[in-house]
Each structure stands twice: as structure tokens, then as C-alpha cells.
Amino acid sequence: QKEVEQNSGPLSVPEGAIASLNCTYSDRGSQSFFWYRQYSGKSPELIMFIYSNGDKEDGRFTAQLNKASQYVSLLIRDSQPSDSATYLCAVNDYGQNFVFGPGTRLSVLP
């Protein structure tokens, strides 16, 4: 059973701070890793994906991947209240089955 784990939160950070979201996965064959943001009552929207070990930056977002530790994280710099949402980690093995974690609820306090 392939598993993806995330702290459910809520993770509360003050506006302007760095929010750090973590995800671990069980399948060593996993090849691609995705972070989605989901506002309450809305569908998931892709923030970033990462395939290679190391960091990948896109604006205020940085994804970090460590395949040896089976760990992927998302950093959000200069957090804004509009970043308050549930963040879903998803993992894929280049097949068609994407395994999602339960999500971490982030609350950015003004």
C-alpha cells in the first residue's frame, strides 16, 4: 500500500513569515512529486512539481526533495492571508496512479 503522510495541521504562521509544509512517502519507486493548494470547497490547483533531488523555486514557493529520506517539502516565503488553504502533497511513480496525502491546513494570520 503506497502511502503519503502529512501533518494535518492546522499550521498557523503570522503574515510575512515562512510556512514550511512537509510530506513523507512510502514508495521508493516514486518519481514525481506535486504540491497542490485547495481552498475550502474548491478543487485542487497545482502549485509546483519536482522530479529531482534538491530545491526548485518558483516565486515565493520552494519545493525541496530528498529521495533518500523519502521526503518532500514546500516552503512559502512572505506568507499572505490568501495563502490560507489546505496543501496537498501527491506522489507518482510514472504510472497513472497519483497518491495524495491527507493535506495540511495552513492558516496565515494577519
Place this chain on the structure above:
Amino acid sequence: GAGVSQSPRYKVAKRGQDVALRCDPISGHVSLFWYQQALGQGPEFLTYFQNEAQLDKSGLPSDRFFAERPEGSVSTLKIQRTQQEDSAVYLCASSLGPSGTGLYEQYFGPGTRLTVT
């Protein structure tokens, strides 16, 4: 361009009724996925289509669930004899490339919230 659309957005069914949920993917997208999302949980994979071929249905929870995509575009997820445990949001997603090509960005529809009473 239009995104992924789903209908109906909300469906209330009495236990034992059959329901059909529709997904219109982004035009030209080869891959289509169905997911089930329970409250407070992440989406759970149900099934995958590459064009009209259903290549993976390993996530369908029982034989009451059936999906089709006969012309490689619109897809329908049918649930027969609905049970209360079927209550969830059903999400459809499409992506440009076939599975395994690296073109993995999935675009999700708004979902259909099914409530079985």
C-alpha cells in the same frame, strides 16, 4: 480556454438510487482521472483513461462503480445502488499527455458533491 467542467455540481440521492456524474476534460487532453475525496481527506484515485481506454480501474471501491469515456473526451462515472459511504466529492482531472510521458500537470474540475441520504 475552458477548463475541466463537471456536472452536476451537487447531487442528493436516496440510498439505492443510481447516479451518473459527468466530466468534460480540457479539449485535446489525453489523460482523464477520477478521484473520490472524503471530507478532510486528500483525493483518492479511482480510475484512469488514456483516450477511450480505461487503463487502470484499481481504485474503484466496488463493482457498483463504473466509468466510461467512449469517444475519448467526455467521461461518465456511474454509481449503482448508492450507499451512504459513497457520499463524497468526486473530482475529475485531465492532463495533456499519456501517463508516463512526463506531461503530468493535472487540471481538476470543480467536483460533484454527492450526498446519499
